[in-house]
Ligand code: ATP
């Protein structure tokens with residue numbers, strides 16, 4: 349039997365180059381070798397304020413971006429999290445197996461709660477719902493970026509505790525699947541911070557739907573240093589980030605890039621990086637705009653409907669086992 353893969357992305361805006369290099373591109377690479385389920389984490393996205401009209405657009409757009417990037421709906425189960433009600437139900441049960449103390453240590457919660465007033469319980473509880481997503485499907489591997497490592501660890505802790513409380517191997521312990529050099533693409537404006545969809549400064553983020561001119565402008569404006577030497581170093585976070593992006597796309601090593609670009613200066617180097625990024629984004633955008641024609645509405649709906657049905661078959665069985673273990677009458 350093939351190993352099980354599960355992952356999701358929040359529909360909190362247009363997906364970014366960080367989402368692509370850190371997560372989506374890996375999903376595409378492994379789709380032939382594993383039994384894969386990929387969902388749009390709509391339940392997660394409302395842990396911060398969302399406008400319903402925008403959210404609806406972003407959910408559909410996320411599905412189209414998954415397919416445009418190369419996820420094959422014939423090979424993978426693609427669905428929307430809210431279409432499989434077992435996610436929320438298992439989330440509740442796992443809430444009753446999780447300590448306030450362990451959730452208080454989550455850095456994503458600490459970071460996000462600093463940025464806004466009126467923090468919702470859902471934001472605090474986010475990792476428990478994420479654990480439910482993963483544990484429902486006995487996922488072996490969860491392909492994500494580095495920022496999600498801590499959430500994977502808590503999912504394992506919750507699973508282990510649940511199994512030992514009820515003295516039964518109900519949940520499999522999942523492992524994070526993280527590709528080191530693309531695990532953390534940084535903001536173009538503050539290269540010590542991760543690139544993020546919801547960054548207020550749109551110049552800091554490359555979106556998958558940015559045209560060539562926009563990509564060039566954003567990369568030209570990227571914060572670097574005054575040395576004008578292309579060298580991979582922790583002391584040069586801006587250049588290190590651009591080298592990381594270029595290396596991930598061109599598959600050249602940092603040494604090769606240093607050699608290739610040693611006489612260029614930052615201006616020329618930025619042009620090369622921008623061109624390489626746009627060459628990757630162009631075919632994605634072409635496919636995306638084809639899919640976005642209203643003729644494809646039914647096709648997209650049918651993918652999500654079939655995906656939810658397939659996912660639910662597994663989810664339903666696991667939830668029953670859980671209900672039985674805790675003492676509910678099933
Ligand atoms: P938000 O700004 O709404 O929190 P985000 O852009 O940080 O969103 P998520 O939806 O939280 O993105 O992440 C989706 C996937 O992309 C996760 O696997 C996450 O680890 C990965 N990811 C997000 N940002 C980056 C990044 N800058 N570099 C590498 N991987 C990333």
Ligand code: LTN
Nearest residue numbers: 354355356357358389392478481
């Ligand atoms: N927390 C993830 C999105 C997410 C996820 C998951 C990823 C929600 N549930 C389950 C992998 C497995 C994020 O990217 N912020």
